Amino acid sequence: MARELTQIELLRELETVAEDNVNRHLKTARDWNPHDYVPWDDGQNFAALGGVDYDPEQSKLDEVAKAAMITNLLTEDNLPSYHRVIADNFSMDSAWGHWVGRWTAEENRHGIAMRDYLVVTRGVDPNALEEARMIHMTNGYDPILAAADRADEMLANGEEIGLLHSVAYVTFQELATRVSHRNTGKACNDPIADRMLQRIAADENLHMIFYRNICGAGMDISPDQTLRAVTDIVTNFQMPGAGMPNFRRHGVLMAKHGIYDLRQHLEEVIQPVLRKWNVFERNDFSPAGEKTREELATFLDQLDKDATRFEEMRDRALAREAAKREKKAS
Numbered sequence: 535m536a537r538e539l540t541q542i543e544l545l546r547e548l549e550t551v552a553e554d555n556v557n558r559h560l561k562t563a564r565d566w567n568p569h570d571y572v573p574w575d576d577g578q579n580f581a582a583l584g585g586v587d588y589d590p591e592q593s594k595l596d597e598v599a600k601a602a603m604i605t606n607l608l609t610e611d612n613l614p615s616y617h618r619v620i621a622d623n624f625s626m627d628s629a630w631g632h633w634v635g636r637w638t639a640e641e642n643r644h645g646i647a648m649r650d651y652l653v654v655t656r657g658v659d660p661n662a663l664e665e666a667r668m669i670h671m672t673n674g675y676d677p678i679l680a681a682a683d684r685a686d687e688m689l690a691n692g693e694e695i696g697l698l699h700s701v702a703y704v705t706f707q708e709l710a711t712r713v714s715h716r717n718t719g720k721a722c723n724d725p726i727a728d729r730m731l732q733r734i735a736a737d738e739n740l741h742m743i744f745y746r747n748i749c750g751a752g753m754d755i756s757p758d759q760t761l762r763a764v765t766d767i768v769t770n771f772q773m774p775g776a777g778m779p780n781f782r783r784h785g786v787l788m789a790k791h792g793i794y795d796l797r798q799h800l801e802e803v804i805q806p807v808l809r810k811w812n813v814f815e816r817n818d819f820s821p822a823g824e825k826t827r828e829e830l831a832t833f834l835d836q837l838d839k840d841a842t843r844f845e846e847m848r849d850r851a852l853a854r855e856a857a858k859r860e861k862k863a864s
């Protein structure tokens with residue numbers, strides 16, 4: 535097995551790739567203003583300023599759209615946690631540091647737009663939203679600990695949890711949020727929300743491409759090591775919402791109604807990225823790398839089976855609910 539590159543060697547080896555990709559990103563990214571996506575005319579003061587406080591009747595969002603909006607916004611709110619992981623692993627120097635700053639500023643825009651929209655339209659309870667934000671941000675979130683399943687083994691092997699795990703995680707996570715934002719936009723049943731979330735989803739896609747290119751270059755210069763990191767992340771992947779209040783209930787609602795489910799996770803997030811990296815076609819892995827690839831393939835087979843089982847269960851549940859509704863109506 536080829537020698538593993540250290541964190542510093544990786545940063546150095548990948549620096550020109552980072553530089554090229556920062557430049558590519560700056561050329562492709564479109565500037566936009568969060569205030570252009572918020573229907574300010576719909577707003578009114580809350581009681582503290584002589585108006586009326588939130589009443590659930592005021593919301594035009596159904597339960598699914600509410601759950602998805604809250605989950606996606608809290609995820610965006612937790613940006614300091616993500617910034618920490620990226621800044622720690624990328625360093626704040628050179629193209630790496632420039633990307634950390636630029637990416638953080640772009641991500642912040644997402645939370646601003648969504649919060650303004652929800653508060654102005656009274657889409658969700660602003661008190662509950664603030665309470666959840668406080669809890670979620672206070673807890674913080676370390677996505678890389680998601681790979682901690684192997685932490686002991688890694689320590690024993692002298693492997694590092696660092697740059698490669700971070701870029702692998704954010705590649706999948708950016709694509710996951712893209713899918714989730716886009717489908718949430720549709721679920722809101724409001725052309726303004728849909729446009730805003732499409733705009734945000736387009737940003738997430740550009741972010742994903744940046745990280746995917748870095749991780750892809752990592753795969754080329756140190757194939758076994760990068761595939762190990764990718765496999766750690768894929769087999770332990772947790773959505774960034776894990777740990778936020780009501781995450782399970784909201785996650786189930788979102789999966790049940792096609793905002794983000796296992797099939798989408800497998801076919802719209804994991805597989806397209808692995809295809810881009812030619813994971814299953816390349817021949818530059820050592821026997822150890824081949825073994826990792828088998829582990830990944832076995833995991834994906836199981837994920838496919840789990841997705842099918844979930845879909846069957848969901849179909850049955852939705853059919854039962856529809857029948858119940860019909861019975862009530864007749």
Ligand SMILES: [Fe+2]
Nearest residue numbers: 610641644738
């Ligand atoms: Fe975002």
Ligand SMILES: [Fe+2]
Nearest residue numbers: 708737738741
């Ligand atoms: Fe993003």
